Amino acid sequence: MPDRLLDTHAHLIADDWETYRTRPFTPDLPMPERPPFTVTAEALLALMDEHGVDHACLVQRGHVYGYDNSYILDSARKHPDRLHAVVILDTQDPATAGAYRELVGNDGVVGFRMANSRPWILDTAWMSSPTAMEIWRACADLGTPMTLIVFGNQLSYVLPLIKLIARQFPDLPIILDHGAMPYGMSQYEVALREEAGETVVMPPAPDYGIGGTIGIFEDVPNVHFKITEINMERLVKAGVCSADLIRRMVDVFGPDRLVWGSDIGQSMLWTYAEKTTMAREAAASLTAQERSRFLHDNAARIYRIPVAVTASDRPGQPSAA
Numbered sequence: 001m002p003d004r005l006l007d008t009h010a011h012l013i014a015d016d017w018e019t020y021r022t023r024p025f026t027p028d029l030p031m032p033e034r035p036p037f038t039v040t041a042e043a044l045l046a047l048m049d050e051h052g053v054d055h056a057c058l059v060q061r062g063h064v065y066g067y068d069n070s071y072i073l074d075s076a077r078k079h080p081d082r083l084h085a086v087v088i089l090d091t092q093d094p095a096t097a098g099a100y101r102e103l104v105g106n107d108g109v110v111g112f113r114m115a116n117s118r119p120w121i122l123d124t125a126w127m128s129s130p131t132a133m134e135i136w137r138a139c140a141d142l143g144t145p146m147t148l149i150v151f152g153n154q155l156s157y158v159l160p161l162i163k164l165i166a167r168q169f170p171d172l173p174i175i176l177d178h179g180a181m182p183y184g185m186s187q188y189e190v191a192l193r194e195e196a197g198e199t200v201v202m203p204p205a206p207d208y209g210i211g212g213t214i215g216i217f218e219d220v221p222n223v224h225f226k227i228t229e230i231n232m233e234r235l236v237k238a239g240v241c242s243a244d245l246i247r248r249m250v251d252v253f254g255p256d257r258l259v260w261g262s263d264i265g266q267s268m269l270w271t272y273a274e275k276t277t278m279a280r281e282a283a284a285s286l287t288a289q290e291r292s293r294f295l296h297d298n299a300a301r302i303y304r305i306p307v308a309v310t311a312s313d314r315p316g317q318p319s320a321a
Helices: 041-050 070-078 096-107 130-142 152-168 187-195 229-238 242-253 272-282 288-302
Strands: 005-010 053-059 083-087 111-114 146-148 174-176 223-227 258-260
Touching (some): 005 288, 041 053, 041 083, 053 288, 083 096, 096 130, 111 130, 130 146, 130 152, 152 174, 152 187, 152 223, 187 229, 223 242, 242 288, 258 288
Parallel strands (some): 005 053, 053 083, 083 111, 111 146, 146 174
């Protein structure tokens, strides 16, 4: 039987463009174009059923809907036993922390995602201004994880700041999208850097660039790493075995700090069948217990999603090669 999966990174895109309209993050930004595809809640559930995924976190598709989380909220309300909303809200709005508390209490929202709507501006206000820090506090009080997406050009100065904040909230689970490491750069980001004349070389084994980036979190146990199709795209292009990278990450950080997400609705290079197959292949060098934690159980614990007991939850359960 294939490993059970929990998808922590599914982007929904509605097929009803009148009810769920595209929106920019702020009025001064251009109106987003409609993507040439949809990923409805019903379509995602059918794919999940087909490929052994029992739950999915619906991550707001900010570059389509901005801060209007209506579609993922409506979808999670319709399917609360399978789908769980992770919202993006304006971190510079003083009302956001209170609004988020209400969403968690009234709508079952399971997490907050901080995203820089202007990643070409090298600042940190989007995640560390006094207003943004109130959102960190709200997540810590509620016990819901904070997720951040950090672009390659931000790693050198944002990661040390995240470490400082993580120390302030030691019980708050913090998740770094796409691993926040060199192999997490999207093809689009790499193309931009190459157009600017930079030669983008992925760090080789055995460290894969961990020591110079996310290695600073080795002794910060509340920081976790989400592995998605973006990582897989970079690994395939660089000719690196995903199982070797995941084995290295587990050796460095332990088995309780990695989660998997498909990035469906954003990364569309592969089908959902291929995404889930690649996830299981990436876990090939882990023990049975480590595989279960990476592909499913860590996410269930972090997002507090009630699931059936698995082998890795049972006290005294030995690891199997």
